Amino acid sequence: MAQLLNADVVKQIEEAFAPMKESVELLYFGKKDNCDYCADTQQLLEELAPISDKLSLSIYDIEDDADVAEKFNVDKVPGIVIAAKDGETVSDYGVRFAGIPSGHEFTSLIQDILLVSGRDSGLSQAMRDFLKDLAEPVLMQVFVTPT
């Protein structure tokens, strides 16, 4: 397949990733059949990961690796988990993508990688206080379109 990220875009991403301090692991979940955007999403991540040595990628099949999918609460493909990596330990920050991150969402993906790398949410004190006292799971799903 042709390269998805051209040389100019790779250079911009390199610059965006230069300040990354802590490591980030991307966990990609795909499926062999009935997944129109799986191949492109996997290729996109395979081109993205080598741009920074603070970024790594592991590839899973949602059916063959059902136990990993369950551990990370992934039920849609293509699925991406953006997790913190400290040494060999992967920590789930609850950040997910469902569907191919194209168009504006590619920028969101880059921003999310930087966010997890920074290990801080950047949220207001009021939100932090609320989250500290939160005793039940919350699922936020942001529906987007690529354009």
Place this chain on the structure above:
Amino acid sequence: MVQSEMVEATEFQALSSKYNVSGVPQTTINDGAANVVGAVPESNMLAELKRITGK
């Protein structure tokens, strides 16, 4: 304990229909307990989170 997921609406149409997604971005919280349309300030999101968790 919070999971935040970007969902590409055209690839997951059943889910988009389930939550009546028309304008994006739409933030659906806890399977429809709240639906916030548009890119809103953090304080709006906090107000919704408080409302649905009874805080």
